[in-house]
Amino acid sequence: MERADAARNRQAILRATEELLSTHELSDVSMDRVAAAAGVGKGTVFHRFGNREGLMRALVESRVEQLSAALTSGPPPLGPGAPPASRLAAFFDAVVELASKNVKVMAAFEQASTDRLNSPVYVAWHAHVSGLIAAASPGLDADLVAHLLLGSLHSDLVLRFLKSGETDRLAAGLRSMIETLLR
Incomplete structure (x- = not known):
């Protein structure tokens, strides 16, 4: 079972990614940018998604x-x-x-x-x-x-x-x- 904070981070990262994709090309959607938009550390994004x-x-x-x-x-x-x-x-x-x-x-x-x-x-x-x-x-x-x-x-x-x-x-x-x- 996924921890509540991990589930919230996952949803925040996915939501931030989708929002960034709605206004930017994929090449402009870096892991750094996703992390900043989601309000999590870059390491969290890499750890969660690779x-x-x-x-x-x-x-x-x-x-x-x-x-x-x-x-x-x-x-x-x-x-x-x-x-x-x-x-x-x-x-x-x-x-x-x-x-x-x-x-x-x-x-x-x-x-x-x-x-x-x-x-x-x-x-x-x-x-x-x-x-x-x-x-x-x-x-x-x-x-x-x-x-x-x-x-x-x-x-x-x-x-x-x-x-x-x-x-x-x-x-x-x-x-x-x-x-x-x-x-």
């Missing part, structure tokens, strides 16, 4: 907690009980919505990440997506197709759609790809 990549990963993970819970125990179609194809479409709709609400945070994580494919979020999402693909269409290489679908989210083009507010178009395109793939 480096800027760890800090960005924690910030992204804090944003995906609710989505992760919905995947395992939420109502259909996102949660269990819906056909795999419906769950897959609902998952990508939810990811687009999450990304549209957290564009700068997600972009900062992408920029800071040296090994995105091994991040806990990506690993969990890949397992979820590949499982749904395998259930919906056993003839597909579910592992590869899951990587391709998830990889499509990590592009400058997707970032442009998110920044310009074209999230409905992006979500519709992903649903169309999924529907076509699983026919």
Whole structure:
């Protein structure tokens, strides 16, 4: 169990990081600056998160907690009980919505990440997506197709759609790809 002061520091650091990212580029968001904005020592930030990549990963993970819970125990179609194809479409709709609400945070994580494919979020999402693909269409290489679908989210083009507010178009395109793939 996390101590109360440690939990407060963690939240203060994440909140300060997000506030700094809302007005600065990632390259201008140093660990020193985060510590000062959070009202903690620089050592606390490094001890808690290791480096800027760890800090960005924690910030992204804090944003995906609710989505992760919905995947395992939420109502259909996102949660269990819906056909795999419906769950897959609902998952990508939810990811687009999450990304549209957290564009700068997600972009900062992408920029800071040296090994995105091994991040806990990506690993969990890949397992979820590949499982749904395998259930919906056993003839597909579910592992590869899951990587391709998830990889499509990590592009400058997707970032442009998110920044310009074209999230409905992006979500519709992903649903169309999924529907076509699983026919």
